[in-house]
Amino acid sequence: xxxxxxxxxxxxxxxxxxxxxxxxxxxxxxxxxxxxxxxxxxxxxxxxxxxxxxxxxxxxxxxxxxxxxxxxxxxxxxxxxxxxxxxxxxxxxxxxxxxxxxxxxxxxxxxxxxxxxxxxxxxxxxxxxxxxxxxxxxxxxxxxxxxxxxxxxxxxxxxxxxxxxxxxxxxxxxxxxxxxxxxxxxxxxxxxxxxxxxxxxxxxxxxxxxxxxxxxxxxxxxxxxxxxxxxxxxxxxx
Numbered sequence: 001x002x003x004x005x006x007x008x009x010x011x012x013x014x015x016x017x018x019x020x021x022x023x024x025x026x027x028x029x030x031x032x033x034x035x036x037x038x039x040x041x042x043x044x045x046x047x048x049x050x051x052x053x054x055x056x057x058x059x060x061x062x063x064x065x066x067x068x069x070x071x072x073x074x075x076x077x078x079x080x081x082x083x084x085x086x087x088x089x090x091x092x093x094x095x096x097x098x099x100x101x102x103x104x105x106x107x108x109x110x111x112x113x114x115x116x117x118x119x120x121x122x123x124x125x126x127x128x129x130x131x132x133x134x135x136x137x138x139x140x141x142x143x144x145x146x147x148x149x150x151x152x153x154x155x156x157x158x159x160x161x162x163x164x165x166x167x168x169x170x171x172x173x174x175x176x177x178x179x180x181x182x183x184x185x186x187x188x189x190x191x192x193x194x195x196x197x198x199x200x201x202x203x204x205x206x207x208x209x210x211x212x213x214x215x216x217x218x219x220x221x222x223x224x225x226x227x228x229x230x231x232x233x234x235x236x237x238x
Contacts, residue, residue: 016038027077032066033070035060036067036074039059040080050092065146068146075156076132076133079094080092082152083095132166135166135169135170136152136155138173154184154188155184158188162191165200168191168194168199168200172187175187194208
């Protein structure tokens, strides 16, 4: 006969930082996101470093789409990141969250005089995060589906590693939609082409498009015929 207490103890547990719980508002972590963070930490403690969305949905009673959306939010807020371990397997890393908590701890005892500067920096970061979240949502909407964790990480890499602006990524999305190609690799090629030609704004994208159209017209378009005025000819009356 099984011992319920032994089974309970053997199921394992995780430690939750009190500092994390008292700084949820500062970190802009809502209750649903915290639930996913705790579940990811628990799965990790059990040796499963990259649990499937279906598993997370089963244990949280969230829908699978909601789980994808929450993972997307955690990645875009730079609270988790998808990395590849030494054994070549994908895993969710809490390194960004740990770095944020460390930064909060370091500035916890700052003088009040520095508060205004810190608030200004926080507001700027929040605006940047908001732009990125909007970009994630736009891509998901245009693709007509939830983005996978790998796709979320790829988009996040455009911001963090390639330093593309949210505006530029959204313009690449528009180009992909106009050409009816709904995948990130196509968008990545567009962004790489713009980077090669130092295109960084909507005006420069439009200028490049006009230049391309002019070059295309110069190669194949016929010279327009001269305009000939048309007159209404009346019959002579005799």
